[in-house]
Amino acid sequence: MRRTLIFFVWVMVLIQFIRVEYTNPPSKPENDLIAITNPPEEVQKILKSSCYHCHSNNTVWPWYSQIAPASWWIKHHVDEGRRHFNFSEWHEMDARHVERFVEEAEYEVLEGDMPLPPFTLMHKGTKLTEQQKDVLITWLSSL
Numbered sequence: 001m002r003r004t005l006i007f008f009v010w011v012m013v014l015i016q017f018i019r020v021e022y023t024n025p026p027s028k029p030e031n032d033l034i035a036i037t038n039p040p041e042e043v044q045k046i047l048k049s050s051c052y053h054c055h056s057n058n059t060v061w062p063w064y065s066q067i068a069p070a071s072w073w074i075k076h077h078v079d080e081g082r083r084h085f086n087f088s089e090w091h092e093m094d095a096r097h098v099e100r101f102v103e104e105a106e107y108e109v110l111e112g113d114m115p116l117p118p119f120t121l122m123h124k125g126t127k128l129t130e131q132q133k134d135v136l137i138t139w140l141s142s143l
């Protein structure tokens, strides 16, 4: 039992040397979703607190994102989130992409799949209420 514990602690220490690189690539404010689509104040607030951490270049990296193995997992979520669509590079979205985004986002929001549940667990107040879902979906369908 004690050996297993010591082994576990050692593994935890050793994996801290596998660093991940966090990036918040620079982006022009005028290319941002909010600058381009000018959503209502309430929508902006929801997007910024519940979506921008993973779907934009303005990620606020929490302290535990420095600790392996959480770091690997968080980095992966942000990379994947940005790869699907990036609110900071909204000028690259053509009509077809916006349409697809709206369809998928409506679905994800209704199902409670976005923001990702592990994220809402760690970030108080980011899980969408029914009322916030309505606000977001009304805005999405106006895009």
Ligand code: HEC
Pocket: 047, 050, 051, 052, 053, 054, 055, 076, 077, 078, 080, 081, 084, 101, 104, 105, 106, 108, 109, 114, 115, 116, 119
């Ligand atoms: C913790 C990170 C995180 C947060 C916060 C987050 N997302 Fe995502 N999102 C992801 C990841 C990772 C993917 C890609 C993998 C997947 O589909 O599960 C994704 C994919 C998506 C997709 C594309 C789904 C598809 O099938 O292509 C949509 C739409 C989306 N997110 C919308 C949102 C919206 C709207 C919010 C805020 C209400 C949000 N996300 C918040 C990480 C996040």
